[in-house]
Structure formats: structure tokens, C-alpha cells
Amino acid sequence: MSTGTQQHRANYGATGGGAAPAEGGGEGLAPGQPPGPGSGGGGPRVAPGMTALLRGLVERGTLRSERVAAAMAAVDRAAFIAPGHGGVAVHVYEDRPLPIGYDQTISAPHMHATALELLLPQLRPGARVLDVGSGSGYLTACLGLLVWPGGRVLGVEAVAPLAERSRAALARVVPGLVADGTVAVQTGNVLAGVLAAGPGGGYGCWDAIHVGAAAEELPRELVAALAPGGRMVVPVGPHGGYQVLTVVDKELGAAVGTGGGHGGGAATARGLAPQGPAGEDVGGEEVGAAAPLQEQQQPTPGAGKQPANVASEKADWMRGVRVTQMMGVGYVPLVRPGEGLGGRRM
Numbered sequence: 400m401s402t403g404t405q406q407h408r409a410n411y412g413a414t415g416g417g418a419a420p421a422e423g424g425g426e427g428l429a430p431g432q433p434p435g436p437g438s439g440g441g442g443p444r445v446a447p448g449m450t451a452l453l454r455g456l457v458e459r460g461t462l463r464s465e466r467v468a469a470a471m472a473a474v475d476r477a478a479f480i481a482p483g484h485g486g487v488a489v490h491v492y493e494d495r496p497l498p499i500g501y502d503q504t505i506s507a508p509h510m511h512a513t514a515l516e517l518l519l520p521q522l523r524p525g526a527r528v529l530d531v532g533s534g535s536g537y538l539t540a541c542l543g544l545l546v547w548p549g550g551r552v553l554g555v556e557a558v559a560p561l562a563e564r565s566r567a568a569l570a571r572v573v574p575g576l577v578a579d580g581t582v583a584v585q586t587g588n589v590l591a592g593v594l595a596a597g598p599g600g601g602y603g604c605w606d607a608i609h610v611g612a613a614a615e616e617l618p619r620e621l622v623a624a625l626a627p628g629g630r631m632v633v634p635v636g637p638h639g640g641y642q643v644l645t646v647v648d649k650e651l652g653a654a655v656g657t658g659g660g661h662g663g664g665a666a667t668a669r670g671l672a673p674q675g676p677a678g679e680d681v682g683g684e685e686v687g688a689a690a691p692l693q694e695q696q697q698p699t700p701g702a703g704k705q706p707a708n709v710a711s712e713k714a715d716w717m718r719g720v721r722v723t724q725m726m727g728v729g730y731v732p733l734v735r736p737g738e739g740l741g742g743r744r745m
Contacts, residue, residue, distance in 0.1 A: 445472045448492030452476070455494060456512050466522075467515045470544040471508070478572045479505060479535035479565070501558045505535040506611065514609050514632050515541060517646055517725070521607040521630050525549035529624065531589050532556065532611035536565030540573045542609070543582035554584040562586040590620050605629055613642045619716055625649040627719075646723040 453472055456462035462471070477491045481499045490497060496504040515522070515538075522528070522545035533539045533554025542552045556562040566584050569577050576582045605624050610633035617635055625631055628651045636642030 446475045446477065446492075448477070449475055452492045452494065452508055456509060459509070461509045461516075462512045463516055464519055466545060467512060467519060467541075470515065470541040471512065473544055474537060474540045474572060476505070476508065476537060479537040479540075479568050481564070499535050499561065501561050503534055503558060503561060505537055511538050511541065513644070514538065515545070517632050518542075518607045518609060518630060519545070521628075522546055523550075526551075526606040527604060527626070528552040528607045528609070529589070529605045530554040530609050530611070531621070533565060533584055534561060534611060536569050536584060538609065538611070539565070539582055539584060540569055540576070542607075543573060543576040547576060547581050550581060552582045554582070555589040556584060556586060557588050559586045590618075607631070608633070610634070613638065617645070617647065617722070622647060622649070622716065622720060627651045641727060643727060644725040646725060648721045648723070650719040650721070652719065 449472060453462060453468060457468070462468055477488070479499075480487055480491050480497060487497045494508050496507045496510075499505050518528075522542065524546060525548075526546045527550065528542050528546055530539045530542060530552060533556045536554060539552055539554040543550070546552060554562075554565065556565065562584050563586075566577075569582055569584065573582065604626055606626050606629045608621055608625060608629070608631040610618075610621065610631065613634040613636055615635075615637055618633065621631060621633065625647065627649055629649050631647040633645055633647065634642045635645045
């Protein structure tokens, strides 16, 4: 167990509230707001339910860093649950996904913590972050806290009423981040809208991308959208089948554009061996705990029986990209432009 994890247990267990101190011995975020862009007055105390929830994530080893703990403590999950929706309020501080209307869910807190921990190296002040399928807006708020000051988080949600409700929740919970433009939510399909905008609004400009729904194969457009040195977290796998939470890293020297990077070497995939209780029921998301990674080479995308020009094209857009397979998950599907409206939309 790391020193940071031990500090978390002390903070959440002994004080029963308050934000964890920052890594390196600095000050932590004030409860309920970042240091500066909040509404002033010190902000509300951390909800007791959030304190207990975060303590559980620390004890499981899911929540490891001070910065992620502070961000999650500052954003009350209860504010992002649909009011009066099927009595879910009694479960708001439990580690499970919950329905938020329109056939969508807010992910289980352990999945939010996992995504934030994986993206943390890119979540620095001034970073640009794309939150695909932003849903309730909870993770959008946490991301905003981690990239302030000077950063930008754009949530994209195709369900218009859900996008509108998440904007209202963000304005209540992190008003300073909304006012200064750190966080925003746009209604639409990310592939048909945001990424089609070109340089400055889409391809090759995002330091971090979080995708909140499963893609049947690695989305080429989102790989291209990563800036050199950027990272994406995306579940990949068949709809209704076994999916893998996947981390995509683009090398610093990789080129950008709609065709992706052409930098150093073909794609590399690393370890796939989800551990923990097989088939454990954790609300339809995590299937196994993250496994220790063992680097392994896999065939270059596009190899096999495809025509040579198709194989070459796929190999090109994956050059300079490293793929790491983390753990088994179960997400609703992404939907591309022109497809039906079931599941989470891009």
C-alpha cells in the first residue's frame, strides 16, 4: 500500500469529512470547490455519504491519489442524480451505477475513480479534456477541478434533456468552473460535431479523452483527436459481450490529423488478464479488478485477410500509438452518426 493510500484512510476515517491534502504535502482542495473558481465562502462540507463512499474506494485500492480523492470529495454525487427517478436517491452513496433517465446511467463511483486515476498524468492545469457521453456531468465536474486553472473540459452528450440537466447541475455544484469556461457541456454527437470542426476544435488537440460507453472497435476518430502525448480511456468490445477498459497513449512525436499519428512504430498492446472474482455482480460495469500489466506484442491492426491498401491504412493511423488493456467491463454501446438511438450516444 502506498503512503498516499494510508494518508487517505487517515483523512476519511479520522476526520469524517474535509478534503484530503494534496500530494507532495501541499494544501488539498477546499471541500465543495477548487481553490479559486468556486462561489466563495469556503464552500459546503463534504457530504457524510461521500466521505463513507470514498473511504470504501480507498480501502479497496481503487482510489489512490490525493488529487483524485480531493476532486471526487468536492463533487457531491447526489447533485447529479435525476430527481424522483425510481427512488434511486437512497442508493446515491453506494458504489453502483444508477439510472438517470433516458435509458442512461451514472457510472459506479469505482469506475469514475478508475478513469480519473488512469487519466491523472494528463490532468494538469491548462489541459484540454474531452468527456464523450458526459451523461449526468459528474465526471465532467471532477475533470474540471483537476485541470483548473487554465484548463478546459468539454462534455458531449447526445440526449438533449440530459445535457441540459447536467449543465444545470454543474452550474450549482461548480459555478466558478462554469463561469470561467473551464467546463461546458455540448449537445450532439461527438463524431458528427466536435471532431468534425477540425484543428482547434477537434482533431489532435485533446490531452485527455474519457469515453463513457463501449466501442466495438477502437474509434479511429478519437485516436486522431488525441494530442501528441495524450491519453484516452475507452471501453472496447462487442455490445452485450465481453468488453475491456482500454488505455490509448499517443507518443509525443506522433503526427495529428484525421488519419491519426504517423510517428514511431506500429501499435503495441499491453496485458489483458482481468483478476478478481470472475463474474462478480458489480452493477453491470466492472467484471474484474485491474490486472498487473505484462507487455506483449499483438498483430498490427489491419493485418490478416484484408486487402493490402486497407491493412496499410489501418497500420498508418495506429502508428505512434500504444494500447493498454486494463480490465473487463460492461458498458452500454456508443452510437455512431446515423445509427439508432439505443444506449449511450457519442
